Amino acid sequence: MVEQFSSTQPIYMQLVQRVCRQIVRNEVQPGEKLPSVRDLAVQFGVNPNTVQRVNMELERMGIIESRRGQGMFVTEDQPRLIMMxxxxxxxxxxxxxxxxxxxxxxxxxxxxxxxxxxxxxxxx
Structure with a gap:
């Protein structure tokens, strides 16, 4: 399913906000593995480079963390999630x-x- 995006904000920032909202709504749980870059690109109908930028931003924010050879996971740092x-x-x-x-x-x-x-x- 291709997502609809606003022209008033960069797509990667809209995706960052969507992932954060999914976490806040408990649609994505702490410690849960996120889909691969390729899978998310297909899901959102964007270039994989855009998804990679989303992951970099979420990791910079401390919302997700990379586990070498395993992928990206939502942080289990509860104080960080409460702050978000x-x-x-x-x-x-x-x-x-x-x-x-x-x-x-x-x-x-x-x-x-x-x-x-x-x-x-x-x-x-």
């Missing part, structure tokens, strides 16, 4: 709040709207 989850949350909240403020909503209106939405939304 918190960073993602902060980025999403900041983006949401900034956009709401840009439209002209006050902080009180934003908080009231979020509270109202969460009260009527089913738990996930």
């Amino acid at each position: 989850r918190e960073q993602l949350k902060e980025e999403l909240v900041t983006r949401f709040a900034d956009e709401m403020r840009d439209v002209g909503f006050t902080d009180e209106e934003i908080v009231a709207s979020v509270r109202s939405h969460l009260e009527k939304s089913p738990d996930q």
